[in-house]
Amino acid sequence: MNISAVAGAAGLPVKTVRYYSDIGLVPAPARSAAGYRSYDDAAVRKLVFVRRAREFGFSVEECRELLDLYEDRHRSSADVKRIAARRLDEIAEKQRELQSLHDELAHLVEACRGDHRPDCPIIDGLEAKRAGEQR
Amino acid sequence: MNISAVAGAAGLPVKTVRYYSDIGLVPAPARSAAGYRSYDDAAVRKLVFVRRAREFGFSVEECRELLDLYEDRHRSSADVKRIAARRLDEIAEKQRELQSLHDELAHLVEACRGDHRPDCPIIDGLEAKRAGEQR
DNA sequence: CCTTGACCTTCCAGTAACTGGAAACACTAG
DNA sequence: CTAGTGTTTCCAGTTACTGGAAGGTCAAGG
Structure with a gap:
C-alpha cells in the first residue's frame, strides 16, 4: 500500500502519515525500489490506533507509550489504565x-x-x- | 514601573509581557535612558485585560481586535458582542x-x-x- | 515512444504563543 | 567597589503538524 491508500484507510492526511513516519511513531515497514513508503495492514491498524488516541487528547509521546504497550502484549493493562486515568483527570x-x-x-x-x-x-x-x- | 513590577501587577510572567511588547500588542509606553521598558497604569490595565481575554480563550489576534475596541470607545458594542458570541459557540x-x-x-x-x-x-x-x- | 497528470520523495519554512537560555549592560545594597 | 539581581536583545526550541517548492516515478492514452 502506498502512502495515500494507507492515509485514506486510516483517516489521516498524507502529510500526517509521513510525519509519523519521520518521527518514528509509525514507520513504513518497507520502501519500494523507487523509495516509496509501503505499508501493510498492521501499519494501518497502528495508524488508526494513533488517530483515535490523538482524538482522545493523548499527546504524540503518550501515543508512543501506548503503542509500545499495544505492541508488547506482555505488559500489564495497569500501565495503560494509569495513563488513561491521568488523561481522564485532565479532561475533567x-x-x-x-x-x-x-x-x-x-x-x-x-x-x-x-x-x-x-x-x-x-x-x-x-x-x-x-x-x-x-x- | 519596570517590567517585573508591571508583570506582577498584571499577573503575567515577565517573558510574556516582553513578548506582548515585541509583537506590539501592549507596547511599553516609554523607555528609560538605559533602555528599560517603563510602563504606566494604563498599560497595566491593558495587560490585565489581555490576560483575562486570553483566559477566556480569545486568541492574541482577537485580543488585538478587542483591545482596539477597548481603546476606541466610539465603536459599537455590537462588534464586541459579535466576537464574544462567536467564541461562546466555539466553547460550547x-x-x-x-x-x-x-x-x-x-x-x-x-x-x-x-x-x-x-x-x-x-x-x-x-x-x-x-x-x-x-x- | 512520448507526454500528461497524478503520486511520490526530501527539504525548508511557517504556524501559535510563548519559554528557556546566553551574553552583555544597568542598578542597588552593603 | 563588588556582588547580586534586573534588564536588554537575540536565538533556539516547543507541539503537531501544514504548505509549498523542486524533482523523481508510474500508469494511461495517443
Missing part, C-alpha cells in the same frame, strides 16, 4: 474550566445589548474582575 | 467534544480491571471503533 479539569469560562462569557454576552451605544458590559467585564471595581 | 462546541471524549474514555477505564492480565479494554477500545469489529 479542562471541562470545569471551560464551564466557568462559558458561564462567565455567556453572562457577559447576555448583559450586552449589542446596540450602538459605546459602553459594553463585555469589555467592562473583561477589564474588571480584579477587585469588585466597577469603572 | 469544545465542551460537547470534551464530554463525549470523557464519557468514552471513562467507560474504557471502568471496563479495565487494571490487573496484570495482558488484555486491556482500553487498548482494545482505542484500536477498534471503526466497524463493529471486536478483536
Whole structure:
C-alpha cells in the first residue's frame, strides 16, 4: 500500500502519515525500489490506533507509550489504565474550566445589548474582575 | 514601573509581557535612558485585560481586535458582542467534544480491571471503533 | 515512444504563543 | 567597589503538524 491508500484507510492526511513516519511513531515497514513508503495492514491498524488516541487528547509521546504497550502484549493493562486515568483527570479539569469560562462569557454576552451605544458590559467585564471595581 | 513590577501587577510572567511588547500588542509606553521598558497604569490595565481575554480563550489576534475596541470607545458594542458570541459557540462546541471524549474514555477505564492480565479494554477500545469489529 | 497528470520523495519554512537560555549592560545594597 | 539581581536583545526550541517548492516515478492514452 502506498502512502495515500494507507492515509485514506486510516483517516489521516498524507502529510500526517509521513510525519509519523519521520518521527518514528509509525514507520513504513518497507520502501519500494523507487523509495516509496509501503505499508501493510498492521501499519494501518497502528495508524488508526494513533488517530483515535490523538482524538482522545493523548499527546504524540503518550501515543508512543501506548503503542509500545499495544505492541508488547506482555505488559500489564495497569500501565495503560494509569495513563488513561491521568488523561481522564485532565479532561475533567479542562471541562470545569471551560464551564466557568462559558458561564462567565455567556453572562457577559447576555448583559450586552449589542446596540450602538459605546459602553459594553463585555469589555467592562473583561477589564474588571480584579477587585469588585466597577469603572 | 519596570517590567517585573508591571508583570506582577498584571499577573503575567515577565517573558510574556516582553513578548506582548515585541509583537506590539501592549507596547511599553516609554523607555528609560538605559533602555528599560517603563510602563504606566494604563498599560497595566491593558495587560490585565489581555490576560483575562486570553483566559477566556480569545486568541492574541482577537485580543488585538478587542483591545482596539477597548481603546476606541466610539465603536459599537455590537462588534464586541459579535466576537464574544462567536467564541461562546466555539466553547460550547469544545465542551460537547470534551464530554463525549470523557464519557468514552471513562467507560474504557471502568471496563479495565487494571490487573496484570495482558488484555486491556482500553487498548482494545482505542484500536477498534471503526466497524463493529471486536478483536 | 512520448507526454500528461497524478503520486511520490526530501527539504525548508511557517504556524501559535510563548519559554528557556546566553551574553552583555544597568542598578542597588552593603 | 563588588556582588547580586534586573534588564536588554537575540536565538533556539516547543507541539503537531501544514504548505509549498523542486524533482523523481508510474500508469494511461495517443
